[in-house]
């Protein structure tokens with residue numbers, strides 16, 4: 223079956239899972255030249271195999287709120303592919319979580335993890351639980367209940383979850399405590415644990431910092447530097463605030479952050495004090511717009527950052543947050559680099575538009591791979607029970623992001639996708655990630 227026939231099959235079978243179909247099509251359309259050059263992939267039906275997860279575990283989560291009322295949520299773990307290592311990927315708690323969203327995230331994670339060069343397969347999990355407005359005791363009871371079910375299916379050598387939207391250090395600690403309690407195993411079953419009980423230094427910063435390291439490599443490839451560039455960031459969570467932090471450290475002017483309520487614009491740019499204030503504000507679930515009373519700037523209620531002029535955009539909130547109109551605004555406003563901190567933040571139409579206008583574009587599976595890469599380093603530190611310094615991890619992260627950049631650029635050139643200095647990172651990253659997984663699957667025969 224050719225790639226185009228395989229896409230048609232996925233579209234027909236999963237028409238009710240639009241995010242998953244979108245992610246599959248993006249990979250499929252860019253790996254066609256690789257597939258044509260490797261008839262063994264077609265013979266072994268590698269693509270058709272990779273679009274079906276190894277398994278999807280779905281379970282009920284019963285928990286009690288502070289009033290003693292029984293609550294019922296749905297949880298999932300999508301174990302997509304363990305061709306390259308234990309299933310690995312985050313857990314998302316958000317009311318919009320469903321199978322389509324988790325399948326798209328798990329599918330992306332296979333190739334992202336392959337790009338890191340570390341031994342990790344791809345998976346993703348989550349629940350349709352809304353952490354907003356919940357007390358700490360409610361969050362704790364939910365995390366315990368979630369892991370009470372999930373612990374049957376995860377283990378340091380089988381499947382290693384971590385955080386994602388709505389799941390940070392606090393939630394990982396509660397889940398780890400329940401896992402440890404039920405299994406009596408103290409190991410690396412989750413990453414993003416607290417430093418001091420198995421966590422790696424720099425895991426918290428890694429995704430945002432890694433995205434900016436990737437950006438530095440993109441700029442260097444065009445003989446440019448980040449210093450003095452105007453940067454628009456969306457989101458105000460783990461990825462966004464650390465991307466903003468690293469960009470500021472390297473001399474960029476970060477003009478915006480945002481959340482589901484609107485966009486904060488500071489024409490003077492953020493600095494470390496302002497970022498620390500934002501981190502504290504978000505940690506207490508307080509509104510972003512309070513910033514204006516403390517530091518000035520403007521609050522655009524219910525608006526995204528993309529109407530503002532800048533050089534670089536780092537969308538770091540959620541999937542499909544940048545639609546075609548937003549992409550048009552970005553191009554009109556002078557954005558020349560887009561680095562995806564979030565997973566699939568651009569719609570397919572937005573991607574087409576910015577590529578048409580030759581905006582340098584780093585897809586999430588390459589640009590935000592720093593988080594899972596440091597998770598991989600956490601797994602190896604847990605295995606040898608020895609911990610590295612912040613500087614050692616930072617150095618390793620920089621090297622991994624450079625390798626991902628250079629590998630994607632090389633594949634883009636080798637498969638004829640580079641033209642007059644414009645590097646097709648989307649095609650390059652998909653080709654490198656897919657080939658690593660496909661080679662392993664061919665070697666295994668028809669298992670997996």
Ligand SMILES: NC(=O)C1=CN([C@@H]2O[C@H](COP(=O)(O)OP(=O)(O)OC[C@H]3O[C@@H](n4cnc5c(N)ncnc54)[C@H](OP(=O)(O)O)[C@@H]3O)[C@@H](O)[C@H]2O)C=CC1
Nearest residue numbers: 386387388429457458459460461481482539540564565593
């Ligand atoms: N954490 C990690 O290490 C990694 C995360 N990612 C990806 O990065 C993105 C952000 O994750 P992370 O920072 O961890 O999550 P957080 O929960 O820490 O932050 C998410 C941020 O995005 C905003 N947001 C979420 N949904 C929407 C929406 N529908 N519209 C507008 N804003 C929204 C949130 O606003 P509000 O608070 O108002 O909801 C919040 O500011 C996700 O796509 C995730 O998959 C990718 C690689 C690794």
Ligand SMILES: O=C(O)CCC(=O)C(=O)O
Nearest residue numbers: 311312384386593594597
């Ligand atoms: O660190 C991990 O395992 C999870 C990271 C993640 O969920 C992602 O890369 O999207």
